[in-house]
Amino acid sequence: MMAEQSESYFQRFRRHVYSTPKSYLSFIDSYMKVYKEKYETISTLADKVNGGLKKLQQAGEDVRQMRKALDEKERKLSEAIKETDILLGEITDSKGRSEKKKNEVSAVKDVLSEEHAKVARGKKEAEEDLAAAQPALEEAREALNAITQADMKTLKAMQKPPEIVKRIFDGVCILLHLPLAPVSTEMVRGKPMIGDSWKVSGMALVARADCLKQLQDFSDHDKDDINEETCELLLPYLQMEDFNTTRARQASGNGAGPCTWVRAMHTYHNIAKFVAPKIEALREAEGKLRVANAKLQAKVDELTHVEAELARCQSRLDAATTRKQDLAEDTERTKKRMGAANSLIEALSGERDRWTVQSNEFKELTKLLVGDCALACAFVSYCGPFNAEFRQLLLTKHFYGDCTKRRLPVTENLSVARFLIDEQQITDWNIEGLPADDHSVQNGIMITRSPKFPLLVDPQGQGLRWLRSRLLPLGVKVTHLSDRDFLDVLRDHLQEGRPLIIENVTEEIDPMLNPVLEKTLIRSGRSLGLIINDKLHEYNEDFKLFMTSKLANPHFAPELYAKCTIIDFTVTMTGLEQQLLGRVIGKEKAELEEERAKLVEEVNANE
Numbered sequence: 001m002m003a004e005q006s007e008s009y010f011q012r013f014r015r016h017v018y019s020t021p022k023s024y025l026s027f028i029d030s031y032m033k034v035y036k037e038k039y040e041t042i043s044t045l046a047d048k049v050n051g052g053l054k055k056l057q058q059a060g061e062d063v064r065q066m067r068k069a070l071d072e073k074e075r076k077l078s079e080a081i082k083e084t085d086i087l088l089g090e091i092t093d094s095k096g097r098s099e100k101k102k103n104e105v106s107a108v109k110d111v112l113s114e115e116h117a118k119v120a121r122g123k124k125e126a127e128e129d130l131a132a133a134q135p136a137l138e139e140a141r142e143a144l145n146a147i148t149q150a151d152m153k154t155l156k157a158m159q160k161p162p163e164i165v166k167r168i169f170d171g172v173c174i175l176l177h178l179p180l181a182p183v184s185t186e187m188v189r190g191k192p193m194i195g196d197s198w199k200v201s202g203m204a205l206v207a208r209a210d211c212l213k214q215l216q217d218f219s220d221h222d223k224d225d226i227n228e229e230t231c232e233l234l235l236p237y238l239q240m241e242d243f244n245t246t247r248a249r250q251a252s253g254n255g256a257g258p259c260t261w262v263r264a265m266h267t268y269h270n271i272a273k274f275v276a277p278k279i280e281a282l283r284e285a286e287g288k289l290r291v292a293n294a295k296l297q298a299k300v301d302e303l304t305h306v307e308a309e310l311a312r313c314q315s316r317l318d319a320a321t322t323r324k325q326d327l328a329e330d331t332e333r334t335k336k337r338m339g340a341a342n343s344l345i346e347a348l349s350g351e352r353d354r355w356t357v358q359s360n361e362f363k364e365l366t367k368l369l370v371g372d373c374a375l376a377c378a379f380v381s382y383c384g385p386f387n388a389e390f391r392q393l394l395l396t397k398h399f400y401g402d403c404t405k406r407r408l409p410v411t412e413n414l415s416v417a418r419f420l421i422d423e424q425q426i427t428d429w430n431i432e433g434l435p436a437d438d439h440s441v442q443n444g445i446m447i448t449r450s451p452k453f454p455l456l457v458d459p460q461g462q463g464l465r466w467l468r469s470r471l472l473p474l475g476v477k478v479t480h481l482s483d484r485d486f487l488d489v490l491r492d493h494l495q496e497g498r499p500l501i502i503e504n505v506t507e508e509i510d511p512m513l514n515p516v517l518e519k520t521l522i523r524s525g526r527s528l529g530l531i532i533n534d535k536l537h538e539y540n541e542d543f544k545l546f547m548t549s550k551l552a553n554p555h556f557a558p559e560l561y562a563k564c565t566i567i568d569f570t571v572t573m574t575g576l577e578q579q580l581l582g583r584v585i586g587k588e589k590a591e592l593e594e595e596r597a598k599l600v601e602e603v604n605a606n607e
Contacts, residue, residue, distance in 0.1 A: 001398060002382055009390055016555045017385040020562040022452075027381035029451050034420070035373040042369070046362035049355045056352055059341055066338045073331045080324040087317040094310040101303040108296045112289070119285045139264045147212060147257040155206045155255070162251035163193065164242055164259075169202035170194075171243075171262035174233045175226065176218065178205065194236060215261060226269040234266050371403040371410025372419060379416045384446050384567040385457075388439040417441045420449065433469040435462055437576075443567050447546070450565040453517055455505065455547040457554060463569040464503060464548045471499045471544075478503055481510055487533070490516070494530065497540030505549040507556055516545060517563040 002019035009017055155161060173180060184195035196202070205211055237243055244263075249256040378399050383391045396413065403410040417426070417438065429444050430436050443463065447454045456463040468478065475498040479489050493500040494516075514520075515530045521539055522529045528539040547564070556566060 001402065005390075005394060005398060009386060013387065013390070015385075015387075015553055018556075018558040018561045019382060020558060022562040023381050026451055026565075027377050030377040030380055030449065031373055034377055034449075035369060038369055038373060038419075039366070042362055042365050046359065046366075049358045049362065053352065053355050053359060056355075063338055063341045066334055066341070070331065070334045070338060073327060073334060077324065077327040077331055080320060080327055084317065084320045084324055087313060087320055091310065091313045091317055094306065094313050098303070098306045098310050101299065101306050105296065105299045105303050108299055112293065112296055115285070115289050119282065119289055122282045122285060139260055142260075149212070152206055152211055155252070156203075158252075161198070162255070163196070164248050164251045165255040166196035166198040166202060167194070167237055167240065167243060168248060168255050168259045168262060169205065170197050171234055171237050172215070172258055173197060173201045173205060174230060174237075175262065175265055176205070176214070177230075193240075215258075219261070219265070223265060223268055224272065226265060226272075228273075231266060231269055234262065238263065238266060367409045368411050371408040372414055374403060374408065375399050375410060375414050376416050376419050379442075380420075380446050380449050381565075383442075384450070384454075384565050385561070387568055387570065388442075388572050391439075391442065417445060420445050429466070429470075432466060434466040435571075437572075439572055440569075443569050446565060446567050452563070452565045453545040453547070454565045454567055455549065455556075455560070456567050456569045457551065458548045458569040459550050459552045460569075460571045461548075461550070462571065463567075464501070467501055467546050467548075471501070471546075474499050476501060480504055481513075487512075490532070491537050494543050495538045495540060497542030499544040499546065501546045501548065503548045503550075505547045507551065507554050509547075509560060514563065 002023070006017040006019060009015060155165065158165075170180065178201040179197070181195055181197040181200045185192045186195050187193070208214070243259065245256045245260050248259040375395065379391070379395055383394055386394065395416065400410060400412065400414075426436075426441055426444075429441070434440055434444050440462065443456075444466075447456075447463075447467075456467075458464055464478075468476065475496075477489060477493065477498070478501045479486055481502060483489070490500065492498075509517075512532060515532055520530065522531065522536065528541065529536045530539045531537075548569075552570065560566070
C-alpha cells in the first residue's frame with residue numbers, strides 16, 4: 001500500500017518518498033511500546049475510577065451497616081438509661097435506710113458513752129480502794145517468800161514450840177478452815193491465854209511438804225473467800241499484845257513470816273469488804289455495758305450491711321452511668337460518621353454518574369487500543385516524509401480504511417497528536433520554540449517517538465531552531481559534515497551521551513555515519529562501541545543524533561529512508577496561518593494565552 005501511495009504522492013507533488021522493510025520493523029517496534037504504554041495508562045486510570053466507584057458502593061453499604069448499628073446502639077442506650085434510673089431509685093432508698101441506721105447508732109453511742117463514763121468512774125474508785133489493800137498483800141507475799149523449807153523443817157522438829165508460834169499457826173488454821181481444838185483457856189506466865197490447836201492441826205500443817213504452796217495459793221486465789229466469821233475468830237489472837245512479828249521473831253525467827261501473813265490477810269479483808277459492793281456494782285454495770293455494746297455492734301453491723309449495699313448500688317450505678325455515657329458517645333460518633341458518609345455520598349452523587357460513564361469509556365478505549373495504536377504508530381513510522389495534506393489523507397482514508405477492512409476496533413477521525421501526547425507537552429514544545437500548528441506538532445511527535453535518528457527537511461529552519469532550544473540544557477552542539485573536527489566532535493558526543501545536530505545535510509550522506517545511523521553496536525563487557533573508519537569508539541546510550549537539510553525538495557536514496565526517519569518540516573500555508581494566528585493571539589490577547597496555559601496545567605495536574 002505504501003508503495004502505491006508514494007507513487008501517488010510523487011505524481012501530485014513531484015516529491016520522492018520510499019518505504020522499506022525497516023519502516024515496517026520500526027512500526028512493529030513502536031506499536032509494541034505504544035500499546036503497552038497506553039494500555040498501562042488506561043488501566044491505571046480505569047483502576048482509579050473503578051476504585052472510586054467501589055469506594056462509593058462500599059460507603060453506601062457502610063452507611064446501611066452503620067444505620068443498623070446505630071439502631072442497636074440507641075436501643076441499648078435506652079435500656080441503659082432505664083437501668084440507671086432504677087438504680088438511682090434504689091440508691092435513694094438505700095441512702096434513706098442508711099441515714100436512719102446512722103441516727104440509731106448515733107443515739108445508742110451517746111447513751112453508751114454515758115454508761116462507759118459511769119463504769120470507768122466506778123472502776124477507778126474500786127481500783128483505788130483495792131490499791132489500799134495491795135500493800136498488805138505485798139507484805140504477805142514477801143513474808144511467805146521469806147519462809148524457806150528449812151524454816152518449816154525447823155518448826156516441825158520442835159518438840160514444844162513457843163506459845164506465840166502455836167497461836168500464829170492457830171490463826172493460819174482459822175484462815176485455812178482447818179479443825180481447831182475446843183475453846184479453852186490456860187495460864188501462860190501468869191496470864192490467861194486461849195488454848196492452842198497445835199496438836200490438832202498446826203503440827204500436821206507444818207509437817208506438810210506443800211504448806212508454803214498452800215499459803216501462796218490462798219493468797220493468790222482464795223483470799224476473797226475470807227468472811228466476817230473468820231475475822232471474828234481471828235480477832236482475839238490479833239488483839240494479843242505479843243501477836244506481832246517482833247515478838248514472833250524474838251520467840252522464833254521462823255514464825256515471823258506466818259504472823260505477818262495472818263495479819264495481812266485480816267487487813268485485806270477489812271479493806272476488801274468495803275470494795276466488794278463497788279466491784280459487784282462494777283461487774284453489773286460492765287455486764288449491762290456488754291449487752292449494750294452487743295446491741296450497738298448489731299446496729300453497727302446493720303449499718304455496715306446497709307452501707308455495703310449502698311456501695312454496691314453506687315458501684316452498679318457508676319458502671320451503668322459509665323456504660324450509658326460510653327453508649328451515648330459511641331452513638332454520637334456513629335451519627336457523625338454516618339452524617340459525614342451521607343454528605344460525602346451526596347456530594348459525590350454527580351461524580352458517580354461521571355465515573356460510571358468514564359469506566360465504560362475506559363473499557364471502550366481498551367477495545368479501540370488495538371486499532372488506535374496501529375493508526376498512530378503507522379503515522380509515526382510512514383508519514384514523516386509527506387506533507388500535511390497527504391498525511392491526513394493517509395491517516396483518515398488509507399490507514400483507517402485498512403483497519404476497518406481488517407475489522408480492527410478503531411477510533412474514527414483519531415487525533416494522533418492528542419493520542420500520543422498531552423496538551424502540557426505541546427505547550428512545553430511551543431515554549432521551546434516549536435510552531436503551534438498541527439503539522440509542526442506532528443513533526444515533534446515523530447522526532448521524539450521514532451526509534452531511528454531523524455532527518456528533517458527544514459528549508460525555513462524552524463525545526464533546527466526548536467531543536468537548539470530544546471536540547472541546549474543537554475549540551476547540544478550543531479556541526480557540519482564538512483567541518484574539519486567533525487569526527488572528533490562525533491566521537492566526544494558518542495562517548496559523553498550528549499545530543500548532536502548535523503545541519504545542511506545534502507542528498508548524499510557520508511557512509512562514515514552508517515554505523516551510527518544503523519546503530520551497529522558492539523558490546524565489550526559492560527561497554528558499548530561503534531566502529532567508525534575502522535576504529536572502535538565508545539558509545540553512550542544517551543547519545544542522540546539529529547540531522548537537518550535546507551533543501552526544499554531533496555531526493556534521498558531509499559537506503560537513507562531505511563536508516564533514519566525523514567520528516568518534512570516545510571512550512572505549509574495552513575501551518576503558517578496557524579502560526580501567525582497564535583502569535584497575534586499571544587500579542588493582542590496575552591491574558592487569554594496565559595489563561596489557556598494555566599488551564600492546561602491544571603488539567604494535566606488533575607490527571
